[in-house]
Amino acid sequence: MNAQFKKGVLELCVLVLLDRKDCYGYEMVDEISKNISISEGTIYPLLKRLRKDKMVISYLKESQDGPPRKYYQITDVGKEKKEGLVAEWDEFSTGVNDLVHEKLMNNLGDITDE
Amino acid sequence: MNKDEYIEELNKLLKKLPKEEKADIISDYEEHFMIGIEKGRTEEEISEALGNPKNLAKQIKAEYMLRKAEDKQSAGSVFEAALAAAGLGIFNLIFVAVPAMLLVAILLTLFVLGGAMVFGGIYVTLVTVLKLILPQYNFYITTYNGVLGSLGGILYGIGLTILGLALLAVLVYVTKWIYGLALRYLKWNLRVIEGKKRS
Numbered sequence: 001m002n003a004q005f006k007k008g009v010l011e012l013c014v015l016v017l018l019d020r021k022d023c024y025g026y027e028m029v030d031e032i033s034k035n036i037s038i039s040e041g042t043i044y045p046l047l048k049r050l051r052k053d054k055m056v057i058s059y060l061k062e063s064q065d066g067p068p069r070k071y072y073q074i075t076d077v078g079k080e081k082k083e084g085l086v087a088e089w090d091e092f093s094t095g096v097n098d099l100v101h102e103k104l105m106n107n108l109g110d111i112t113d114e
Numbered sequence: 115m116n117k118d119e120y121i122e123e124l125n126k127l128l129k130k131l132p133k134e135e136k137a138d139i140i141s142d143y144e145e146h147f148m149i150g151i152e153k154g155r156t157e158e159e160i161s162e163a164l165g166n167p168k169n170l171a172k173q174i175k176a177e178y179m180l181r182k183a184e185d186k187q188s189a190g191s192v193f194e195a196a197l198a199a200a201g202l203g204i205f206n207l208i209f210v211a212v213p214a215m216l217l218v219a220i221l222l223t224l225f226v227l228g229g230a231m232v233f234g235g236i237y238v239t240l241v242t243v244l245k246l247i248l249p250q251y252n253f254y255i256t257t258y259n260g261v262l263g264s265l266g267g268i269l270y271g272i273g274l275t276i277l278g279l280a281l282l283a284v285l286v287y288v289t290k291w292i293y294g295l296a297l298r299y300l301k302w303n304l305r306v307i308e309g310k311k312r313s
Contacts, residue, residue: 025142026149039165044142045177052181065152069145 010038010046012089015082018056018074025070047072055081116157117147120167127171131178139174172198176304184297192296193218199300210303217292224285231278239271 013032017023023031025047029040050056055078060068074082115123121140128136143164150160164170179195196214246264 024145024149026146026153029146030153033163039163039169040146041143041164041167041170042173044139044146045170045174047142048139049177049181066148067145069149070142 006036006038008085009036009089010042011050012082012085014043014046014050015055015074015078015085018072019079019082022071022073024061024072028072050078053077115161115167117144117151117160120157120161120164121147123167124171127167128174131175135178173304176300180297180300180304183300192293195300196296199303210300214296217296221285221289221292224281228278228281228285231281232275233278235271235273235275235278237271238274239268242267242271 010032013036014028017028017031025043029038029043032038032043033040047056047058051058051072054075056072056074058070058072061071062068121143124143125136125140128139131139146164147157147160151157176195176198179191179198183191183195193214196210199210242264
């Protein structure tokens, strides 16, 4: 998939997941890679940037099995950003879908005409 | 690559970052390995999925330099950020480093020109005035003779100085603007690179 595209999508996915509940890094990677193939390591620099841009905050929380984990929580700024990205994504994906399906129908039309 | 090898490699590649910054980053990846192992994946599988440490380190370094450039505005830091971004690949060498160097060169030339105009103006004014006061000395420069000529020379000198100062003022403004623009461009650029599919 196009590189530029994927990067924006990764940010969108992270914010959407965090809007549902606080997560630790691995959890998000796990969830995202179920759906799309990503280079898993890239999520940590992304999280760092989101934290710097005040879209998420992080805190340590004990876990039953092992040392404490670093959890991330979305902020109001992050929620606002997420809303914007989701709206952009919806508009974009609907546009592409319309185009793809319209083209498909035209192709079918051509075939039936012959 | 197993966990220790991966972490070691990353550590080595990030050796230029400040200690706490590096420790913070490494701890993220150590946690990632630990949880992955708990979930039953092998160290090799996790390394593979994380992606090439070289690419990762480049991305981390570029992000770090960019953040530094944002926090502390200086020509050096934005240049470092551009260089780090350029390290991400030949695409960036062409699309980041070359325009950055060109811009810096143009700005530098204009700054020198502005400075020369200011000093040149002051010089012409001074010499003309001095010649008016001490006509017996030869200042080894073609200046203006006679009262009218001297007046013209002084006005020319002052005008040149003011023009030079105006140019410098505009340049400072333009440079600040370009600085902001450069940061935005680098950020966009990073986003493009980061999205690269794992190989």
